[in-house]
Amino acid sequence: MWLSTEASTIMGGLFVSVQTAGTPPKASKKKPRPAGTLYRGHEGMWSWVFHRITGVAIFFFLLVHVLDTALVRVSPEAYDAVIGTYQTPIMGIGEVGLVAAIVFHAFNGLRIILVDFWSKGTRYQKLMFWIVIALWVLTMLAFVPRHLTNVFSH
Amino acid sequence: MATATAEKPPAAADAVPSFTVTLIIRRFDPEVDEEPRWQDYDVELYGTDRVLDALHKIKWEQDGSLTFRRSCAHGICGSDAMRINGRNRLACKTLIKDLDISKPIYVEAIKGLPLEKDLVVDMEPFFESFREVQPFLQANSTPGTGKERVQSVADRARFDDTTKCILCAACTSSCPVFWTDGQYFGPAAIVNAHRFIFDSRDDQAKVRLDILNDKEGVWRCRTTFNCSEACPRGIQVTQAIAEVKSAIMRGKP
Numbered sequence: 001m002w003l004s005t006e007a008s009t010i011m012g013g014l015f016v017s018v019q020t021a022g023t024p025p026k027a028s029k030k031k032p033r034p035a036g037t038l039y040r041g042h043e044g045m046w047s048w049v050f051h052r053i054t055g056v057a058i059f060f061f062l063l064v065h066v067l068d069t070a071l072v073r074v075s076p077e078a079y080d081a082v083i084g085t086y087q088t089p090i091m092g093i094g095e096v097g098l099v100a101a102i103v104f105h106a107f108n109g110l111r112i113i114l115v116d117f118w119s120k121g122t123r124y125q126k127l128m129f130w131i132v133i134a135l136w137v138l139t140m141l142a143f144v145p146r147h148l149t150n151v152f153s154h
Numbered sequence: 155m156a157t158a159t160a161e162k163p164p165a166a167a168d169a170v171p172s173f174t175v176t177l178i179i180r181r182f183d184p185e186v187d188e189e190p191r192w193q194d195y196d197v198e199l200y201g202t203d204r205v206l207d208a209l210h211k212i213k214w215e216q217d218g219s220l221t222f223r224r225s226c227a228h229g230i231c232g233s234d235a236m237r238i239n240g241r242n243r244l245a246c247k248t249l250i251k252d253l254d255i256s257k258p259i260y261v262e263a264i265k266g267l268p269l270e271k272d273l274v275v276d277m278e279p280f281f282e283s284f285r286e287v288q289p290f291l292q293a294n295s296t297p298g299t300g301k302e303r304v305q306s307v308a309d310r311a312r313f314d315d316t317t318k319c320i321l322c323a324a325c326t327s328s329c330p331v332f333w334t335d336g337q338y339f340g341p342a343a344i345v346n347a348h349r350f351i352f353d354s355r356d357d358q359a360k361v362r363l364d365i366l367n368d369k370e371g372v373w374r375c376r377t378t379f380n381c382s383e384a385c386p387r388g389i390q391v392t393q394a395i396a397e398v399k400s401a402i403m404r405g406k407p
Contacts, residue, residue, distance in 0.1 A: 036180060036190075036262050039328065040240035044379025044392075048330065115377045115396065122393040125379060 043129040051108050054101035061098055092151030096144055103139045107132040175199045175255045177208055179220065180262035181272050190269065194258070201251035205238055205261065209245060209273075222273035229386060232322030236273050237262045242324040242384035264327035266336055280323045283339045287347035287365055292358040309354040316349040316394050318387040325381035325391050331374050338374045339366065341381035341391045348394040351407050359407045367402045375399070 039045070072079040085091070111128045115121040121128075174196050182190035195212045206227055213220045225231040227246045234245040239253060239260050253259055267275040297303045319342060326332050326340035347366055351359040366372045372395055381391035401407045 036237065036265060037240045037260050039237070039265065039330075039380070041328075041330075041378060041380045042383055044377065044383075045330065048376050048378040112377060115392075116399065122377075122379075122382075122390065122396055125377070125392075 043126045047108055047111070047129050047132070050104060051112070054105040057101050058098075058105060089151055092148065095151075096147060099143055099147070100136075100140060103143075104132070104136050107135050170200055170202075172198050172200050173250075173255055175208065175250060176258035177212065178258045178260050179209075179212075179272070180260075181220070182263075182269055183219070184271060190262075199250050201249070203250045204246055205236075205243070205248045205250065205253075205259065206234055206245035208250065208259075209261070220273075221271045230320060232320035232386075235264055235322040235324040235327070235386070237264055242328045242380075244322060244324065244386040247386050264323060266327045266329070266333040267323065275327075277323060279336055280326055280340065280342065281321075283326075283343040284321065284346055287339070287343050287362055288358065289346040289350060291350065291353070291356055292361075293355055294357040303355040305354055312354070313349050313352040315389050316345045316352075318389050319345050319349070320387060321346075322386060324384040324386055325389075328380040328384035330378055330380065331376055337370045339368075339371055341375075341395060344372055344375075344395050344398055345389060345391055348398050351398060351401060359401075363398070363402050363405075363407075366398055372399050372402065 068079070068082050071082055108129075111125070111132050114128060115125050175198075177195045177197060178192050179195065180190050181187070181193045195216060197208045197211045197216075199208055199211070206224055209220065209222055209224075213222075222234065222236070222245070224234040224246065226233075229244055229247045232244070235242060236245055237243075237260075238245065238248055242264055245261075250259075261273065263269055263273045263275050267277065267280060270276050293303065295303070321342060323342060325345070326342045329338070329341055331338045332340050344366060347362045350356045351362050375392070375395045377392055377396075379392050381395075382389070382393070385391055
């Protein structure tokens, strides 16, 4: 369960920061705000946060995906019915999110492998993070228009 | 609330300009407070002052109950690590001029260690991890000619970076993995293990690698690089942890 506790630590911090941003500093005198400020990490911390969030999201997708695929063994009709509900525009947009998460997780995973195994990896981690973001944007630019035309033209 | 407004024209033309800076400090008195609370202070400061000077001014002139640690005040003792504007810094090495004084400066205790009072945390869990990695020379050989263990310049340079640690806990308390349950050894302990693992005069590297090859050891490092960015001595902490990881995989330093 440490997976989710780590993620919730950071999310708790995020929530606090939203409060902080909205409240004028003087108000903080009266309003108790026991939680500390959000730790202001740089690229490394945010890449980890996104990696963790996308990882958990992909895990839940895979869970559902294994279950719906396993349905074909139970009854092909039930399988067809379930897969049929995936052909809706809402699911199509959900697939954009899924691909976005997987593409980030994949590229950043390669970055982490380089950080761990390449002797100069730690020195270039920030640059590699921005390369990951650039590759992610390029992949999504190639994927999203084509995918959405497919989704909305059927 | 006028922050960063220059004072009225000084009498002498060459007087150093001072500024009113607002500090918002996260206070906690265990005898009174259920939860920590934020308190504002307006302090008159010069650009050359440090956050530690601001804390001194508050403690000495405004509110004597403000509690924080400091000893040498020159970045060596490692007593005054705290979270300044959301980042772990030494108060004695953070100049006011390097912060945006048009906004209040947020100061709070470091995260992940039990809060005792105001900016003071219980450092015992931190030092416990430090002691566990056996941070002292363990040599099986006797020094040559009965005097000293000679080491080449290259051998000494191998672990030079990690000798700089002052045990301020800025790195360990910046680590998201350490925040969750405090079970992780933490960057500082690994840095101090690295200092002896890669020392050619030391013979117990294997023991330390075994200690760190633990569920709560180096493998919990998620390379967020918060530690490297927090270190007031500029130690490449994540790099050191990565070197210990690969030494464990090789089975030798």
